[in-house]
Amino acid sequence: MSTGAVARRLGVSPTTLRSWERRYAIGPALREDGRHRRWTPADIARLEEMCRLTARGVPPSEAARAALGAAPAPLPATPGARVTPGGPGTLPLGEVRPEARGLARAAVRLDAQAVADLLEAALAEFGLVTTWEEVITPTLHAVGRKWASAGERYVEVEHLLSWHVSAALHRIRPAPRRPDVAPVLLACVPGELHSLPIEALAAALGERGLPVRMFGAALPAEALRDAVRRTGPRAAVLWSQSRTTADGALARSVAGIEWGLRGARGHSALLLAGPGWDPRTRAPRTERLFGLRSGLEVISALVSPPADPTAPPPVPGPAPGTGAGPPEPAACGS
Template sequence: MSGDIQPDSHANGHLNGSSERPAPLTVAGVAQRLGVAASTLRTWDRRYGLGPSAHVAGSHRKYSPDDVARLERMRELTLQGVAPADAARAAVAFDPAHPEASPAPSQLVRERAPVERLLVDPLSLAAAAVEPDPRRVKRMVEQEVEDRGVVRAWTGVAGPALEMLAQREKTDLPGVEPESVLRAAFLTAVRDAAVRDDAAHRRADLVLLCADESQRLQAHVVGGGLAEVGVQARVLRAEVVQDPSQVLDVVDRRRAGVLAVFGAVPGAEDLVTAASERGDVAIFLVGDAAPSLWLPHVHRVRTLSAAVEEMAAAISTHV
């Protein structure tokens, strides 16, 4: 019927003849609508700038109808086989109010040399580190972090590769230490992700990560994973961790909402007890080697992925 109001075929949420706009959507809501993982949306935000723009008081940023329209354009183009980088440029340039005037992907394609995709698995990565081929190790690690995110790249590839290296016969050439080559490459990838994402999602509050020497790399991995979901993190130096008063001073100066302890950090029990008594910071004990303490505001997590998820949730409620 001519008098019926028909939904707009585009995803900007407008109704023809109506000025009302739907409420902004969360990451989970948009992920369900598009049929993609929430981690994919965070990657598109981090890598291409296709993120949420609506600001709601007392909440995280949410996706406006125009944001969703651009994401649906991105999804449509990638399903058609358009390269993600080219699809993203077309999606960023897409105008939901005037879709017919938006440039086609072919108009935005940049000339660039093809990038070789590398086969990445723990054995191949360990072999490249033993060779040693630092440039190849770096490329393999960067590719995995880009494809899978910091935590999954660590747990699925880099961590197992380091375990392989630890079990091999140690007869290295002078000046060659494969474990150091791999650690350096992974730390560089984590740093690049954290610096990029800190700039895109800068918050006043953050997570402090305390680790003993055997767990420091895992603490950096969690810090990188937190950066990918928009939460700042800092890894405390070992000498600071041994003095609970210094750590709590950093908590105050940084306005930290979460304090995490990895492994058997010297002085960890005193630190956790003192932080628990304060009552203004959530405390996480990460891994089996962390102290067995059952106190108010203290949480235990076993895996790095769970640590990222639960710390991010805790920081979102921190005032």
């Protein structure tokens, strides 16, 4: 395997591998044309032992001596093979991409540089949506499961990983804004501090050139209502992670807000996102979002300008089962 593939598999940065080779003589047995490193299963097994020991707090120099003298058993050469360098500290990932497994190992080791490098490499290779769905989300869920089953342990892993995911999302440069599109308002409901999913949505909408008004975690109820009135968004997305923060009465009040000039009032489509919302929550002009990829398509369909530039944009109808009347015409916001 190449150095890059080994780094993704183990959850370390290529720079770390080169540093270990230079300092502790843990390097690949093969080189193609004398230049390109090629790591054998036995080489990778030694690195696994090095990772396992350093994750337990052993100094790298001592871990390297132990790994070199341990004569480890060879690993299967297939990239998707399951490896558990952290022993009992390994996160419960299941069947995931090798990049997710590497990210989890780096997070457990609290290797901040490796976490940042792996996130950057995954975003560059797969794009935001695939990286979020197939690399970041499985790792975050695994950390959450580990934290829930281990008391207060692994909270530091969740915090470090979340911080670096947020930083990586904020570094994504938006496309030029489309001036003919009304904004999308994004906010967590009052009391909700888990904002990473709508940070990912904000970054993905920005990539499409769609204007976003991002208010982040735990926006107070009255501030949320004021923000809707003042910005006149085409859609408002409310995120709730748990049933304790989801507020059906708040959703209904936001869905009923009118904005714009008198005589030309408009409404925002309300999109409820996150596992906290009760499926029975009903309000006019309200829909549910069930994932980043599908949510992007729903929002893009709502905010895209109509074919006739003189016609007002369509207002989505009520969610199934709401019993609401016909949709009202929209108007420009203030």
